[in-house]
Amino acid sequence: MSTTSQKPNRNMNVIKVETKPFEGQKPGTSGLRKKVSEFAQPGYLENFVQAIFNVLGNCQDKSLVIGGDGRYFNRAAIQTILRLAIGNGFTRLIVGQGGLLSTPAASCLIRQYQTFGGIILSASHNPAGPDEDFGIKYNGENGGPATEAVTNQIFSQTQSLDHYLSAQIDDIDLDTLGKTQVAGVTIEIIDPVADYANLMESIFDFAKISRLLQRDDFAMCFDGMHAITGPYAIEILERRLGAAAGTVINGVPSEDFGGHHPDPNLVHAKELVEKVNADPALVFAAASDGDGDRNMVLGKNFYINPCDSLAVLAAYAEKIPGYQQGLSGVARSMPTSPAVDRVATVRGIECFETPTGWKFFGNLMDAGRIVLCGEESFGTGSDHVREKDGLWAVLFWLNILAESGKTPQQVVTEHWQRYGRDYFTRHDFEGVDSESASNLVSRLRQMLPQLIGQTYVGLTVASADDFAYTDPIDQSVSQSQGIRIQFAEGARIVLRLSGTETSGATLRLYCDRFEDAPDRLQMDPQQALAEVLQAADQIAQIQQFTGRSAPDVIT
Ligand code: G6P
Numbered sequence: 237m238s239t240t241s242q243k244p245n246r247n248m249n250v251i252k253v254e255t256k257p258f259e260g261q262k263p264g265t266s267g268l269r270k271k272v273s274e275f276a277q278p279g280y281l282e283n284f285v286q287a288i289f290n291v292l293g294n295c296q297d298k299s300l301v302i303g304g305d306g307r308y309f310n311r312a313a314i315q316t317i318l319r320l321a322i323g324n325g326f327t328r329l330i331v332g333q334g335g336l337l338s339t340p341a342a343s344c345l346i347r348q349y350q351t352f353g354g355i356i357l358s359a360s361h362n363p364a365g366p367d368e369d370f371g372i373k374y375n376g377e378n379g380g381p382a383t384e385a386v387t388n389q390i391f392s393q394t395q396s397l398d399h400y401l402s403a404q405i406d407d408i409d410l411d412t413l414g415k416t417q418v419a420g421v422t423i424e425i426i427d428p429v430a431d432y433a434n435l436m437e438s439i440f441d442f443a444k445i446s447r448l449l450q451r452d453d454f455a456m457c458f459d460g461m462h463a464i465t466g467p468y469a470i471e472i473l474e475r476r477l478g479a480a481a482g483t484v485i486n487g488v489p490s491e492d493f494g495g496h497h498p499d500p501n502l503v504h505a506k507e508l509v510e511k512v513n514a515d516p517a518l519v520f521a522a523a524s525d526g527d528g529d530r531n532m533v534l535g536k537n538f539y540i541n542p543c544d545s546l547a548v549l550a551a552y553a554e555k556i557p558g559y560q561q562g563l564s565g566v567a568r569s570m571p572t573s574p575a576v577d578r579v580a581t582v583r584g585i586e587c588f589e590t591p592t593g594w595k596f597f598g599n600l601m602d603a604g605r606i607v608l609c610g611e612e613s614f615g616t617g618s619d620h621v622r623e624k625d626g627l628w629a630v631l632f633w634l635n636i637l638a639e640s641g642k643t644p645q646q647v648v649t650e651h652w653q654r655y656g657r658d659y660f661t662r663h664d665f666e667g668v669d670s671e672s673a674s675n676l677v678s679r680l681r682q683m684l685p686q687l688i689g690q691t692y693v694g695l696t697v698a699s700a701d702d703f704a705y706t707d708p709i710d711q712s713v714s715q716s717q718g719i720r721i722q723f724a725e726g727a728r729i730v731l732r733l734s735g736t737e738t739s740g741a742t743l744r745l746y747c748d749r750f751e752d753a754p755d756r757l758q759m760d761p762q763q764a765l766a767e768v769l770q771a772a773d774q775i776a777q778i779q780q781f782t783g784r785s786a787p788d789v790i791t
Pocket residue numbers: 265266360592593594595611613615733734735736737744
């Protein structure tokens with residue numbers, strides 16, 4: 237990658253617009269996320285997009301995928317990006333109809349059409365609307381989020397940029413399917429769903445899933461949460477697989493996501509949880525997030541933790557047509573419980589522990605070292621694309637249910653009986669004063685060496701460190717990825733600050749503990765982890781630093 241300045245598109249009336257750097261255009265865990273009002277400032281989005289193109293180097297005659305989760309400002313942002321992309325020399329622009337593309341579908345298209353990457357507009361599960369959040373990220377030619385090295389270069393470009401290149405064209409019609417030529421540039425408005433749905437059909441046993449969905453004793457519900465996955469779920473579940481009409485609820489994307497918080501967890505997908513528990517016909521339920529990459533799966537009165545979900549998928553992989561050849565390896569983010577590690581051990585395959593953020597899985601997938609991976613933050617995926625994939629996870633579960641003839645609860649319970657159970661919980665303290673949060677973390681960092689050998693609530697610290705990761709493929713090092721404290725009794729505490737916040741700080745406390753006594757596999761995680769949570773508060777003094785006596789969200 238070079239950081240040379242771009243040449244204007246030779247066929248076009250391109251203007252060079254002078255600009256000044258904006259502060260704070262540093263991408264977080266997943267791209268640049270800010271309030272809409274910040275993005276809407278003249279030049280703000282333009283600068284960031286120009287910074288991306290500068291880092292990419294020569295964009296002449298290249299192609300680019302563009303789309304977003306449909307939130308407020310999506311359409312306006314796409315028009316701006318089209319002008320800049322054309323101004324910088326791209327000659328083929330592939331855009332989802334209506335400006336829509338789920339994150340995994342964008343990843344699929346980048347790979348399928350072998351483009352020079354893509355630009356995805358989303359702030360994922362953050363609320364949408366004029367006073368809410370917007371986001372943008374660049375995904376590379378492999379379809380995955382830009383690596384840390386690339387995002388650092390983009391940030392550095394934003395700090396010194398003095399102009400951007402913009403083509404003088406009218407707004408493009410984003411709603412009519414088909415190709416348009418604008419002075420030598422091809423703009424293709426494509427069906428956002430079709431290619432992705434075909435990919436799903438090539439991985440899973442649609443005939444078998446369809447038979448399951450037609451059974452009298454099986455029904456499911458999928459919650460699109462008024463965000464991007466509605467059209468995808470309706471096409472795949474209702475049209476291609478024949479699930480009953482109405483299986484997909486909240487399936488029409490709206491610019492403000494219906495005023496909700498499209499995060500598939502027990503707090504924000506409460507409507508779905510109540511529905512699956514109350515409606516006798518429902519055996520399985522699932523939801524995805526704003527941009528379609530997260531998933532939550534539920535049985536009746538049975539919540540499946542994402543850490544367990546990943547382990548179950550790994551255990552069942554060979555039963556799925558797309559993974560019949562087996563798994564080269566698996567990976568999970570560091571705060572994710574080690575449930576999947578146990579499956580890897582039994583199978584004798586590699587298992588990697590990466591920092592939080594999907595971008596860390598890309599190199600391992602490209603090198604063929606892993607096929608499946610996941611995170612506690614409701615992300616699960618495989619090497620079929622380079623993003624986590626909400627609907628893919630739902631289809632994987634449906635394929636398991638169809639194959640095994642069991643309920644979700646039976647599948648998971650049998651998994652625990654075989655591998656043991658890693659009780660897991662995450663406590664989030666949101667909107668904490670940034671300084672107090674960073675003081676808490678700095679204090680802990682300094683304490684780490686002295687913690688070893690100390691006992692808290694009957695748990696003895698066996699090791700304590702600030703997680704640093706060396707990428708096994710390119711040897712790049714990522715420091716300070718979260719405090720982890722391992723206890724001799726098979727329990728663990730992880731503490732880190734969220735990297736996806738747009739205001740204040742969110743402190744995340746993750747606890748897990750292994751249990752394999754047959755009569756202790758069905759406890760409430762909060763009870764099973766009560767001592768670990770107490771130990772965490774004693775060590776990190778969360779109440780004192782945050783002023784909070786209870787977390788805002790528990791997963
Ligand atoms: C996004 C990323 C994930 C990450 C999650 C949590 O969804 O794509 O890879 O796990 O954010 O990030 P945070 O920094 O807020 O804990």
